[in-house]
Amino acid sequence: MTLQTLSINKERLEKRIHELAEIGKISDTGVCRLALSKEDRKAVETVKRWMEEAGLTARIDHFGNLIGRLEGKSPDAPILMVGSHIDSQPYGGRFDGVIGVLGALEVVQTMLEKNIVPDTPIEVVAFCDEEGCRFNKGLFGVRGILGKLEEGELERKDKNGVTRREALIEFGCDPTKFKESEYNEGSIGAFLEMHIEQGPILEAKDVPVGIVTGISGPLWLSVELEGFAGHAGSVPMSMRQDALVGAAKVIVALNELSSQDPSAPTVGTVGSLQVFPDSRNIIPEKVTFTVDLRDIDINRRHVIEANLRKQIKEITKTHGLQCTITEDTNSEPRYCSERLMNIMRQQSAKIGLSPIELMSGPFHDSLSMSYACEYGMIFVRCKDGISHNPKEFSTIEDIVLGTELLYHTVINY
Amino acid sequence: MTLQTLSINKERLEKRIHELAEIGKISDTGVCRLALSKEDRKAVETVKRWMEEAGLTARIDHFGNLIGRLEGKSPDAPILMVGSHIDSQPYGGRFDGVIGVLGALEVVQTMLEKNIVPDTPIEVVAFCDEEGCRFNKGLFGVRGILGKLEEGELERKDKNGVTRREALIEFGCDPTKFKESEYNEGSIGAFLEMHIEQGPILEAKDVPVGIVTGISGPLWLSVELEGFAGHAGSVPMSMRQDALVGAAKVIVALNELSSQDPSAPTVGTVGSLQVFPDSRNIIPEKVTFTVDLRDIDINRRHVIEANLRKQIKEITKTHGLQCTITEDTNSEPRYCSERLMNIMRQQSAKIGLSPIELMSGPFHDSLSMSYACEYGMIFVRCKDGISHNPKEFSTIEDIVLGTELLYHTVINY
Numbered sequence: 112m113t114l115q116t117l118s119i120n121k122e123r124l125e126k127r128i129h130e131l132a133e134i135g136k137i138s139d140t141g142v143c144r145l146a147l148s149k150e151d152r153k154a155v156e157t158v159k160r161w162m163e164e165a166g167l168t169a170r171i172d173h174f175g176n177l178i179g180r181l182e183g184k185s186p187d188a189p190i191l192m193v194g195s196h197i198d199s200q201p202y203g204g205r206f207d208g209v210i211g212v213l214g215a216l217e218v219v220q221t222m223l224e225k226n227i228v229p230d231t232p233i234e235v236v237a238f239c240d241e242e243g244c245r246f247n248k249g250l251f252g253v254r255g256i257l258g259k260l261e262e263g264e265l266e267r268k269d270k271n272g273v274t275r276r277e278a279l280i281e282f283g284c285d286p287t288k289f290k291e292s293e294y295n296e297g298s299i300g301a302f303l304e305m306h307i308e309q310g311p312i313l314e315a316k317d318v319p320v321g322i323v324t325g326i327s328g329p330l331w332l333s334v335e336l337e338g339f340a341g342h343a344g345s346v347p348m349s350m351r352q353d354a355l356v357g358a359a360k361v362i363v364a365l366n367e368l369s370s371q372d373p374s375a376p377t378v379g380t381v382g383s384l385q386v387f388p389d390s391r392n393i394i395p396e397k398v399t400f401t402v403d404l405r406d407i408d409i410n411r412r413h414v415i416e417a418n419l420r421k422q423i424k425e426i427t428k429t430h431g432l433q434c435t436i437t438e439d440t441n442s443e444p445r446y447c448s449e450r451l452m453n454i455m456r457q458q459s460a461k462i463g464l465s466p467i468e469l470m471s472g473p474f475h476d477s478l479s480m481s482y483a484c485e486y487g488m489i490f491v492r493c494k495d496g497i498s499h500n501p502k503e504f505s506t507i508e509d510i511v512l513g514t515e516l517l518y519h520t521v522i523n524y
Numbered sequence: 525m526t527l528q529t530l531s532i533n534k535e536r537l538e539k540r541i542h543e544l545a546e547i548g549k550i551s552d553t554g555v556c557r558l559a560l561s562k563e564d565r566k567a568v569e570t571v572k573r574w575m576e577e578a579g580l581t582a583r584i585d586h587f588g589n590l591i592g593r594l595e596g597k598s599p600d601a602p603i604l605m606v607g608s609h610i611d612s613q614p615y616g617g618r619f620d621g622v623i624g625v626l627g628a629l630e631v632v633q634t635m636l637e638k639n640i641v642p643d644t645p646i647e648v649v650a651f652c653d654e655e656g657c658r659f660n661k662g663l664f665g666v667r668g669i670l671g672k673l674e675e676g677e678l679e680r681k682d683k684n685g686v687t688r689r690e691a692l693i694e695f696g697c698d699p700t701k702f703k704e705s706e707y708n709e710g711s712i713g714a715f716l717e718m719h720i721e722q723g724p725i726l727e728a729k730d731v732p733v734g735i736v737t738g739i740s741g742p743l744w745l746s747v748e749l750e751g752f753a754g755h756a757g758s759v760p761m762s763m764r765q766d767a768l769v770g771a772a773k774v775i776v777a778l779n780e781l782s783s784q785d786p787s788a789p790t791v792g793t794v795g796s797l798q799v800f801p802d803s804r805n806i807i808p809e810k811v812t813f814t815v816d817l818r819d820i821d822i823n824r825r826h827v828i829e830a831n832l833r834k835q836i837k838e839i840t841k842t843h844g845l846q847c848t849i850t851e852d853t854n855s856e857p858r859y860c861s862e863r864l865m866n867i868m869r870q871q872s873a874k875i876g877l878s879p880i881e882l883m884s885g886p887f888h889d890s891l892s893m894s895y896a897c898e899y900g901m902i903f904v905r906c907k908d909g910i911s912h913n914p915k916e917f918s919t920i921e922d923i924v925l926g927t928e929l930l931y932h933t934v935i936n937y
Binding site: 379 | 721722723724725728740742744754755756757758759760761762763766768769771772773775776779782783786789790791792793794795796797799802803804805806807808814816818884885886887909910911912
């Protein structure tokens with residue numbers, strides 16, 4: 112498609128992205144807008160004003176979510192929710208979450224300008240605290256409206272000792288009234304989220320926009336290998352119980368298992384590793400490391416996990432190591448709605464886009480929504496796959512194409 | 525041999541080892557006797573008293589070395605030096621160094637008791653600061669008498685800001701008089717050192733005593749691999765530049781190269797490794813690690829090093845990594861004197877010992893002495909190869925056998 116035939120308003124969307132990036136701005140291109148902070152409040156109020164200017168009925172609920180509603184022909188029909196989040200990492204970028212919220216607003220504002228009245232109500236939402244970096248637990252607002260908060264969450268403290276309860280009250284919310292802000296089961300019909308990819312696939316394929324097939328569930332393991340320390344100069348190779356050699360073989364094994372099917376989106380990563388005693392002339396006695404394994408196909412992930420555990424067993428036996436494996440997280444993949452993906456495919460073809468289809472490795476608000484309703488996601492290409500970093504960057508042209516697809520998906524919902 | 529036919533005095537040697545272990549004692553079996561500390565001074569004075577009681581002329585030189593002299597028939601003939609050190613690691617054991625000094629004293633005291641007058645003078649020596657842990661540079665006393673101190677060594681500070689110069693003066697030495705304590709070239713004819721093995725070979729071979737063939741020179745490298753960070757959930761395996769996967773392959777390669785000839789004493793170790801940013805869901809961008817490669821055969825070591833560098837090149841190319849290799853230390857192996865080893869072999873046979881011959885991975889005072897005269901070393905079995913640890917342990921029976929071999933080596937020198 113050419114940008115000349117756009118339905119949405121590119122200039123307005125671009126202006127808003129730039130304006131929002133000024134709130135909590137760090138360095139030239141970064142943003143620090145921690146959940147429930149003064150900057151977050153200012154950003155939420157700014158977007159609320161834009162929602163109201165567009166003609167939506169906007170409110171901030173007791174979880175800190177911002178929700179702008181466009182009434183449908185059937186006000187009681189299950190709601191179509193569209194949005195993402197506008198809180199950021201402490202050393203974050205301008206696009207993560209933001210384009211999903213401002214894109215959704217642009218979609219609905221365009222509908223209003225074109226006098227398109229949807230069958231079902233549409234709610235544009237900026238969920239509170241998706242990132243989770245302030246209280247070390249994210250997806251707060253979205254879990255809130257679905258009644259999925261866990262015990263003790265309000266007592267979690269930030270680095271300054273402020274509890275989430277205190278932060279919510281400071282933000283203007285009333286935690287005693289959470290129930291008023293919850294949605295009844297079945298009241299939300301679908302959730303649509305546009306987001307930057309936070310990965311390098313679209314760039315590598317030279318495609319501005321992608322249709323997400325699902326969010327892969329990560330398996331998080333912690334592995335501890337224990338051998339026996341000794342002088343690096345005096346213990347013969349054949350008598351060693353070197354925990355780092357064992358760990359190295361596990362890292363290579365995970366890499367090979369995750370790469371064996373080049374057509375599969377499996378990813379396996381050892382991101383963190385510590386050596387004890389970590390001295391150049393002492394044979395490592397203990398090595399602890401993490402395993403992050405993700406796949407959109409849970410069965411394939413199970414097979415790889417089983418193979419990995421088998422190889423760990425063999426490696427530890429070969430090197431005389433003790434091994435402890437702890438499972439920290441074990442999430443299942445959550446697939447996008449075929450129906451929503453079909454609408455996206457058809458509308459893409461209609462407007463001249465050729466999106467590829469890809470899974471999402473990272474989590475999004477959509478992950479929580481997937482347990483309440485059908486969901487669909489649109490990814491927008493970002494430079495070098497960089498995110499959670501001031502260097503995060505997407506062109507306005509790509510964002511506009513993603514928003515245009517979101518618009519056509521919504522009006523054909 | 526049986527312990528009944530011993531020349532040396534087992535009870536006296538055992539008593540002294542136990543008594544010395546009381547000075548700077550930590551926990552039940554450990555010792556903290558840092559070089560030039562009050563505990564070190566007390567230990568040096570204790571051994572000096574034993575030397576004088578035995579009939580030696582003892583002095584503490586300006587480097588902090590303790591030297592006890594038994595005059596020879598030819599007082600001007602090159603000296604036979606016998607000894608080791610009595611300073612310890614901060615969390616050290618009772619035997620490291622100590623048995624070499626007290627064993628040498630026992631040998632000379634036995635000679636005196638048997639009215640054996642040696643041809644050449646014999647000096648029993650406890651070198652100052654072999655360990656090097658206080659000022660982060662060891663082999664101090666031995667390098668001192670050989671005129672091998674480096675510029676700025678006296679200004680090195682310990683953790684409390686005390687310089688070595690201040691510590692030497694506090695100890696009773698006078699750094700302005702170093703020249704008086706140096707030995708002229710050619711004035712030392714040979715050096716003999718008995719030491720615990722600090723490795724597991726003798727124990728594995730079930731042999732109490734070993735004849736050392738040489739001290740292998742370590743090659744110390746620091747390797748830095750740099751790739752590109754990315755979200756562990758979103759960057760496909762084929763697009764990754766994972767520095768930790770590269771490092772793991774190098775660790776495995778070093779382990780294989782060092783193990784390929786099971787009959788060779790080659791040892792290769794990665795003892796220290798750091799990952800950046802070290803987060804479980806971020807692909808490692810940078811990994812730095814050490815390489816310690818030792819071999820008694822410098823040519824074999826060169827070949828392994830060349831192979832390792834070649835493999836690092838291939839691995840970094842495969843994984844799109846940048847690599848920087850820094851050479852921190854490159855020592856050549858120092859071989860023991862064939863003549864001294866032959867005396868040890870003959871005397872072992874005579875007294876009924878069947879020592880194996882082995883290289884030393886760790887350094888000793890002998891390493892420095894090897895540049896000034898011929899040298900020989902005797903290793904005594906130690907439990908589990910443990911050293912630099914309060915758990916360090918050798919039986920008095922094994923120590924006595926080593927000392928007996930040292931005695932016969934000295935009187936047949």
